[in-house]
Amino acid sequence: MPTAGLLIIGNEILSGKVVDTNSPYLAGELRRLGVDLERILTIPDEIDVIAREVRSMSDQYDHVFTSGGIGPTHDDVTIDSIAQAFGREVVCSESLLKRIEQGQNKPLNEAMRKMALLPEGATMIDAGDLWFPVICVENVYIFPGIPELFRKKFDSIRERFSGVPVQLTRFFVTRYESEIAEDLHALLRQFPELMLGSYPRISEPDFRVMLTLESRDPEYLQRAVDALRSMLPADVIRRVE
Amino acid sequence: MPTAGLLIIGNEILSGKVVDTNSPYLAGELRRLGVDLERILTIPDEIDVIAREVRSMSDQYDHVFTSGGIGPTHDDVTIDSIAQAFGREVVCSESLLKRIEQGQNKPLNEAMRKMALLPEGATMIDAGDLWFPVICVENVYIFPGIPELFRKKFDSIRERFSGVPVQLTRFFVTRYESEIAEDLHALLRQFPELMLGSYPRISEPDFRVMLTLESRDPEYLQRAVDALRSMLPADVIRRVE
Numbered sequence: 062m063p064t065a066g067l068l069i070i071g072n073e074i075l076s077g078k079v080v081d082t083n084s085p086y087l088a089g090e091l092r093r094l095g096v097d098l099e100r101i102l103t104i105p106d107e108i109d110v111i112a113r114e115v116r117s118m119s120d121q122y123d124h125v126f127t128s129g130g131i132g133p134t135h136d137d138v139t140i141d142s143i144a145q146a147f148g149r150e151v152v153c154s155e156s157l158l159k160r161i162e163q164g165q166n167k168p169l170n171e172a173m174r175k176m177a178l179l180p181e182g183a184t185m186i187d188a189g190d191l192w193f194p195v196i197c198v199e200n201v202y203i204f205p206g207i208p209e210l211f212r213k214k215f216d217s218i219r220e221r222f223s224g225v226p227v228q229l230t231r232f233f234v235t236r237y238e239s240e241i242a243e244d245l246h247a248l249l250r251q252f253p254e255l256m257l258g259s260y261p262r263i264s265e266p267d268f269r270v271m272l273t274l275e276s277r278d279p280e281y282l283q284r285a286v287d288a289l290r291s292m293l294p295a296d297v298i299r300r301v302e
Numbered sequence: 303m304p305t306a307g308l309l310i311i312g313n314e315i316l317s318g319k320v321v322d323t324n325s326p327y328l329a330g331e332l333r334r335l336g337v338d339l340e341r342i343l344t345i346p347d348e349i350d351v352i353a354r355e356v357r358s359m360s361d362q363y364d365h366v367f368t369s370g371g372i373g374p375t376h377d378d379v380t381i382d383s384i385a386q387a388f389g390r391e392v393v394c395s396e397s398l399l400k401r402i403e404q405g406q407n408k409p410l411n412e413a414m415r416k417m418a419l420l421p422e423g424a425t426m427i428d429a430g431d432l433w434f435p436v437i438c439v440e441n442v443y444i445f446p447g448i449p450e451l452f453r454k455k456f457d458s459i460r461e462r463f464s465g466v467p468v469q470l471t472r473f474f475v476t477r478y479e480s481e482i483a484e485d486l487h488a489l490l491r492q493f494p495e496l497m498l499g500s501y502p503r504i505s506e507p508d509f510r511v512m513l514t515l516e517s518r519d520p521e522y523l524q525r526a527v528d529a530l531r532s533m534l535p536a537d538v539i540r541r542v543e
Contacts, residue, residue: 069342072497072499073499073501073514074329074342075329075339075340075341075342076329076333076339076468076516077326077329077330077331077332077333077339078333078470078499078514079501080326081325081326084322084344085315085318085321085322088315088316088317088318089318090318091318092317092318092319098316098317098318099316099345099346100316100343100344100345101310101315101316101342101343101344102341102342102343102344103325103341103342103343104340104341105340132479132500132502133479133480133483134479134483134486134500135483135486135487135490135498135500136498136499136500170480170481170483170484171483171484172479172480172481172483172484173480175483176480206501207502207503207504209504209505210504227317229319238373238374238375238413239374239411239413239414239417240411240413242374242375242376242411242412242413242416243411243412243413245375245376246376249376256313257376257377258313258314258319258377259373259375259376259377260314260320260447261373261448262448263448263450263451264450273314273319275317
C-alpha cells in the first residue's frame, strides 16, 4: 500500500498560537483513499531542519505533504528548504510570474515576485479551479498552511493518491479495558491480520471503550466482527457502527 | 531556555479516527511556562519506531513528553518502547501493584497487572489528586492519551518546567502580506531578536493578516510594537492585542 508522511511547518503551531487543523483533515482523507499515513511531524520555520526532514521523509515514504511556510514574508522558507533538501537551485518561474502579474493591477513588488520562486525542475500541477498550481518536487507536494487553501489544493489532486481503502467497524463497549483485554488478545490470535484499536473514554455517558476493527479485506473484517460479537456478552456491546 | 519535544503515540491519530487535542494543549501550556517546544511527532504504536524516536528526542531536548500507548491492552506498547530506548528491563513495581489492588474489589487479572510494569529505575512522581503517579524515565515524562488525564497529569507537575515566558502582542492588519512584507523586513532589521510571525487569513471579515510579535524581554517587545505602529498607516491596523 502507498505510504505517506506529513510535515507541518510552523512556529505558530509549536507555540500554541494556532491549532493545526490540516493534520486531522489530511489523515482522514488519506485513510479514505487507502494511503497509510505513517508520520506527522511539526517543526519550526528553520531551513536546515526542514531540509533534513523533507529529505528523510522523501526517502522513507511514497508521498510527502508539506503544510505552511509558503508566501511572501520573511518567515516563509519552505521553498528554499525543499530546494536545499534535493540540492537544487531556487529559480524564478516565468510562467508563474506571468500568472501573478495577471492577478494584479499594479507592478509587482519584491514580495510578490517571491511567490514565483521555485526549486529548479519543480512540477506545477494545474487542477481544480485554483489560479495557482500545486507545486511538487520529486514525491513532495507543497501546500499552503491556510486551512481553506490546504483543503482546496489537496482536493484538486486527490485522485493521484489511491490505495485500497481500509474498512472500519467500531464497537462501543461498557466494560473497562482491563476487563476485555483477554478477549482482544483471543481475537487477535484468531485474526492476526486485523488492525485492532482500543480507546478508553472517561467522559462518555454510555460506553467506556471504543474498539476499532479494521482491514482492507471486507470479508475478513466481517468475520472478525462476528467473532467479537460472539465473544462479548450482549449487554457489554452498547452499539456497533 | 529549556527545550521540549512531544511524542504522540497512536495509530488512531494517523488514521484520522481521533483528533489529537493534547498537542495544542501542551504547546500552549509550555509557551506560558517559557519552555520552547521544538518538535511534535506523531507515530504508530510500533515498539522499534517509538524507542528510536524517544531516544533521539531525549538526546536533543531538555524535556520529552509522550502521549498515549499506556494501558492494559495489546496496542499499549509505550512502556516497553521507552525501556528499549534506554536499554532497561521492564519490571513490576510492587508499590504500583499495591495501589492498583487497593482500587479493585477483586483479584487482579493479567491486564490489570500490566499497569504495574515500568522500565527499571523509572521515577514515580506523586502530585495533584491522582491515585496513579506520573512516570518519568530520564528526561521523558509518560502521559496517557486520554485528554482529560493528560491535562490533569501535566497540571500536577507543571511547576517542574519553567523558563522565562514569552511575551506576545498581536497586530491584525487589513493589507495583504505582499503589501506589508517590506515593512516586516525593516522591522526585523531594527529588532533582529524579535520573533515575528505573519499569518494570512482568508475568511476573516475585518483583517487579512495576523502579525505576532514576541520576545522574552517585555521592554524590547514594547519598543518593537511602537516601531511597527509608527511604520504602518493607522487605517491598516485594525486592532492590537
